[in-house]
Amino acid sequence: xxxxxxxxxxxxxxxxxxxxxxxxxxxxxxxxxxxxxxxxxxxxxxxxxxxxxxxxxxxxxxxxxxxxxxxxxxxxxxxxxxxxxxxxxxxxxxxxxxxxxxxxxxxxxxxxxxxxxxxxxxxxxxxxxxxxxxxxxxxxxxxxxxxxxxxxxxxxxxxxxxxxxxxxxxxxxxxxxxxxxxxxxxxxxxxxxxxxxxxxxxxxxxxxxxxxxxxxxxxxxxxxxxxxxxxxxxxxxxxxxxxxxxxxxxxxxxxxxxxxxxxxxxxxxxxxxxxxxxxxxxxxxxxxxxxxxxxxxxxxxxxxxxxxxxxxxxxxxxxxxxxxxxxxxxxxxxxxxxxxxxxxxxxxxxxxxxxxxxxxxxxxxxxxxxxxxxxxxxxxxxxxxxxxxxxxxxxxxxxxxxxxxxxxxxxxxxxxxxxxxxxxxxxxxxxxxxxxxxxxxxxxxxxxxxxxxxxxxxxxxxxxxxxxxxxxx
Amino acid sequence: xxxxxxxxxxxxxxxxxxxxxxxxxxxxxxxxxxxxxxxxxxxxxxxxxxxxxxxxxxxxxxxxxxxxxxxxxxxxxxxxxxxxxxxxxxxxxxxxxxxxxxxxxxxxxxxxxxxxxxxxxxxxxxxxxxxxxxxxxxxxxxxxxxxxxxxxxxxxxxxxxxxxxxxxxxxxxxxxxxxxxxxxxxxxxxxxxxxxxxxxxxxxxxxxxxxxxxxxxxxxxxxxxxxxxxxxxxxxxxxxxxxxxxxxxxxxxxxxxxxxxxxxxxxxxxxxxxxxxxxxxxxx
Numbered sequence: 001x002x003x004x005x006x007x008x009x010x011x012x013x014x015x016x017x018x019x020x021x022x023x024x025x026x027x028x029x030x031x032x033x034x035x036x037x038x039x040x041x042x043x044x045x046x047x048x049x050x051x052x053x054x055x056x057x058x059x060x061x062x063x064x065x066x067x068x069x070x071x072x073x074x075x076x077x078x079x080x081x082x083x084x085x086x087x088x089x090x091x092x093x094x095x096x097x098x099x100x101x102x103x104x105x106x107x108x109x110x111x112x113x114x115x116x117x118x119x120x121x122x123x124x125x126x127x128x129x130x131x132x133x134x135x136x137x138x139x140x141x142x143x144x145x146x147x148x149x150x151x152x153x154x155x156x157x158x159x160x161x162x163x164x165x166x167x168x169x170x171x172x173x174x175x176x177x178x179x180x181x182x183x184x185x186x187x188x189x190x191x192x193x194x195x196x197x198x199x200x201x202x203x204x205x206x207x208x209x210x211x212x213x214x215x216x217x218x219x220x221x222x223x224x225x226x227x228x229x230x231x232x233x234x235x236x237x238x239x240x241x242x243x244x245x246x247x248x249x250x251x252x253x254x255x256x257x258x259x260x261x262x263x264x265x266x267x268x269x270x271x272x273x274x275x276x277x278x279x280x281x282x283x284x285x286x287x288x289x290x291x292x293x294x295x296x297x298x299x300x301x302x303x304x305x306x307x308x309x310x311x312x313x314x315x316x317x318x319x320x321x322x323x324x325x326x327x328x329x330x331x332x333x334x335x336x337x338x339x340x341x342x343x344x345x346x347x348x349x350x351x352x353x354x355x356x357x358x359x360x361x362x363x364x365x366x367x368x369x370x371x372x373x374x375x376x377x378x379x380x381x382x383x384x385x386x387x388x389x390x391x392x393x394x395x396x397x398x399x400x401x402x403x404x405x406x407x408x409x410x411x412x413x414x415x416x417x418x419x420x421x422x423x424x425x426x427x428x429x430x431x432x433x434x435x436x437x438x439x440x441x442x443x444x445x446x447x448x449x450x451x452x453x454x455x456x457x458x459x460x461x462x463x464x465x466x467x468x469x470x471x472x473x
Numbered sequence: 474x475x476x477x478x479x480x481x482x483x484x485x486x487x488x489x490x491x492x493x494x495x496x497x498x499x500x501x502x503x504x505x506x507x508x509x510x511x512x513x514x515x516x517x518x519x520x521x522x523x524x525x526x527x528x529x530x531x532x533x534x535x536x537x538x539x540x541x542x543x544x545x546x547x548x549x550x551x552x553x554x555x556x557x558x559x560x561x562x563x564x565x566x567x568x569x570x571x572x573x574x575x576x577x578x579x580x581x582x583x584x585x586x587x588x589x590x591x592x593x594x595x596x597x598x599x600x601x602x603x604x605x606x607x608x609x610x611x612x613x614x615x616x617x618x619x620x621x622x623x624x625x626x627x628x629x630x631x632x633x634x635x636x637x638x639x640x641x642x643x644x645x646x647x648x649x650x651x652x653x654x655x656x657x658x659x660x661x662x663x664x665x666x667x668x669x670x671x672x673x674x675x676x677x678x679x680x681x682x683x684x685x686x687x688x689x690x691x692x693x694x695x696x697x698x699x700x701x702x703x704x705x706x707x708x709x710x711x712x713x714x715x716x717x718x719x720x721x722x723x724x725x726x727x728x729x730x731x732x733x734x735x736x737x738x739x740x741x742x743x744x745x746x747x748x749x750x751x752x753x754x755x756x757x
Binding site for chain 1: 516542556693695696699728731732739
């Protein structure tokens with residue numbers, strides 16, 4: 001591949017990292033269009049020239065699904081964008097999604113050699129460009145499925161883990177059916193991640209590509225209610241099942257006032273907007289309430305999504321309340337940066353203690369206390385300790401709690417012999433196998449809350465394990 | 474898509490639908506509900522399953538046209554389709570042999586009560602039923618309730634049929650009659666269920682109520698349906714929808730349910746205008 005790049009390493013290192021085209025903050029605050037438009041072909045080729053094409057590429061080690069990154073970048077350099085996206089697709093069937101939502105800065109790009117002294121190659125933006133190019137030019141051709149296998153495999157949940165597992169197994173020739181509880185495909189990609197980070201049209205197109213592999217999808221089908229796992233094995237005739245129902249149950253802080261009107265879980269807030277289209281009320285029937293001042297509690301990507309959504313829905317002030325400091329925030333740097341550009345006000349080292357109500361049982365304020373950082377806790381992050389007598393009240397009309405989700409218990413409670421942890425996650429071994437033969441699990445259901453790409457890694461791992469399992473039985 | 478195989482108007486604004494949903498028909502039990510979305514751009518709303526026929530693969534929903542979504546649904550004709558139906562959701566009603574039970578239905582809640590009353594009777598209980606409505610034309614399922622069989626009383630607010638007054642007046646008479654009551658099952662508007670629970674509390678009679686709350690997904694994902702039961706936070710969709718009426722914080726729930734009142738009015742108003750516009754076009 002290196003032959004395609006005429007530049008010497010020293011020359012490649014002189015090229016600055018290309019910047020994506022972005023909507024200006026003042027403008028994007030008023031709409032739900034994508035913040036980043038990514039690279040164009042010119043920027044992509046320049047960026048591809050920066051890759052040193054290392055003999056032992058570390059970037060691949062940083063990719064949870066093991067994309068051959070130098071190979072696809074080599075194809076970008078040759079302007080073979082379709083070749084590049086097909087190279088990615090060998091390892092990752094959702095390139096347009098991953099190019100947008102993967103935390104590349106802590107994965108492939110973190111290990112890029114260039115990043116040690118300079119800035120790493122913009123691998124994520126290149127991935128996105130080739131995937132978008134293929135979509136825009138309508139150049140997708142489904143891969144040829146070499147073998148036909150009779151065995152039926154059920155996938156429960158159509159989020160990133162489920163979609164990936166389905167694509168992998170369908171490409172191996174299995175008869176794959178996905179069961180989705182909601183009325184639309186995508187799981188957290190649909191209800192959780194906002195339009196301005198992942199347009200639903202992209203999700204729809206990637207889903208169509210999975211359907212093109214012969215994958216059948218049942219919507220409005222709640223496993224554990226509409227049919228049980230044992231019925232899928234029995235009368236439905238499935239030989240293996242992959243559980244990928246995510247972590248969809250919201251948790252609450254347990255402070256007074258959480259049942260007041262105007263208090264949302266991040267799940268409800270984002271589901272109303274993303275899945276139900278509440279940002280287009282009354283063209284869409286589902287309403288949402290946005291006060292002049294909105295506060296979101298939490299420091300992760302979900303909190304960022306919620307607070308940036310609130311701003312776009314017209315909040316004059318949108319606060320993010322987080323009890324630790326900025327460096328402990330689990331959200332992606334890019335998201336925090338974007339949020340600040342959009343005028344999101346961060347209330348750091350701030351811990352909510354009580355939600356205050358007006359006469360109509362509506363939230364009207366949140367009482368908080370200041371925190372300071374003490375000794376590191378089990379997670380290695382410095383534990384926040386309250387500062388005595390530091391209580392203060394922020395006037396708000398809408399509150400969103402984004403403090404984490406746990407798995408939905410419906411399947412676990414209706415499937416005998418399926419081991420779960422104290423946190424409610426389904427226990428698996430390294431091959432994603434559960435305590436019951438033929439049942440595999442992955443994504444947030446077994447991890448308890450992680451990223452899209454780690455869910456995809458599990459889906460891929462589970463597909464390989466299901467293949468081994470079916471070969472042996 | 475889920476086809477409407479039969480439509481029957483039970484009362485002005487109250488319509489009975491039989492809808493093709495074979496998987497749900499096979500599984501549903503008394504007390505379960507479904508989430509439905511009538512059309513694209515629509516809301517998801519919970520509706521209790523009133524009955525089901527596994528052989529024909531249909532479920533029965535009895536719907537009162539109150540807001541935009543229920544009005545839209547009630548405008549659908551036999552042969553038309555509903556976009557999304559998912560279920561059966563929620564926990565089924567615990568059906569046990571108790572002895573003498575009283576089933577109290579208010580308004581369209583009577584429809585949700587019917588399968589429970591039937592199941593209680595099948596489990597060997599002696600069933601008394603009180604059907605409450607604003608006026609005679611809104612009394613539904615009286616014949617079906619009697620046929621269960623159950624001793625059936627009707628109360629109307631305006632006295633146009635049966636006893637003039639509230640369901641609690643009739644319930645109090647039964648509780649005072651000396652015929653011991655093992656349990657009360659009450660389904661209807663929140664103020665009615667609150668009044669029933671307040672009454673039975675003083676008689677120490679176990680009372681189960683079915684809570685109608687704000688819901689988005691109906692599977693435990695949004696938490697919009699959270700209610701306070703005996704001081705603890707519960708989700709009506711997965712922990713309920715039925716709870717011990719003596720432990721429910723009705724006041725909080727009634728306030729919560731008012732969260733979107735004005736927006737619901739906007740949606741409803743808009744729908745009425747659309748209908749009016751449509752009619753005009755048809756005339757032209």
